[in-house]
Amino acid sequence: MEERTPRSKPPLPLPGDRPLEQKVKEMIRVDHAGEYGAKRIYQGQLAVLGPHHRLSPLIRHMADQEERHLAYFHEEITNRRVRPSLLSPFWHVAGFALGAGTALMGERALMACTAAVEEVIDDHYEEQREILGEHEPELSATIADFQAEEAEHRETALDHGAADTPGYDLLSGAIRAGCRLAINIAKKI
Numbered sequence: 001m002e003e004r005t006p007r008s009k010p011p012l013p014l015p016g017d018r019p020l021e022q023k024v025k026e027m028i029r030v031d032h033a034g035e036y037g038a039k040r041i042y043q044g045q046l047a048v049l050g051p052h053h054r055l056s057p058l059i060r061h062m063a064d065q066e067e068r069h070l071a072y073f074h075e076e077i078t079n080r081r082v083r084p085s086l087l088s089p090f091w092h093v094a095g096f097a098l099g100a101g102t103a104l105m106g107e108r109a110l111m112a113c114t115a116a117v118e119e120v121i122d123d124h125y126e127e128q129r130e131i132l133g134e135h136e137p138e139l140s141a142t143i144a145d146f147q148a149e150e151a152e153h154r155e156t157a158l159d160h161g162a163a164d165t166p167g168y169d170l171l172s173g174a175i176r177a178g179c180r181l182a183i184n185i186a187k188k189i
Helices: 020-049 056-080 088-105 107-132 137-159 168-188
Strands: none
Touching (some): 020 088, 020 107, 020 137, 107 137, 107 168
């Protein structure tokens, strides 16, 4: 008897499951909002640090990567006709405030912010890649590239003393919870 190799089939939908196309639109909306928020976090940090601080080149490098991610998702929003998050004005203010606020708390708190945000984004992108599977290979590959850069940002932050921040667990936990909430809100609004 001939042995059959399993085909890559999407799992059968369950009652209440949304079509993949709708999930992809939500992904693009939330990723666009998230990358915009990340851009604003780094802008807030740089506004406090100033151009000549020893960490400014590192923060600018991470900000440039986030800007590239944002440009990609902006193009996807346009090409796929996805409605952007209606809360962009909130992400504008909240991202900047989070970046500036943690920078005012000191270098380690700034890095704790980066580590916490990037931990959530790494998990978020991994979840998206699992949902996409082989159905959106270009989008999945791009998300994998961005995920690697986000993980690099987290490791950089940890290497720069993020976990040594007084009250790290509390600060990091609050930032991670806020990021998860923002992700869930941006999917719909």
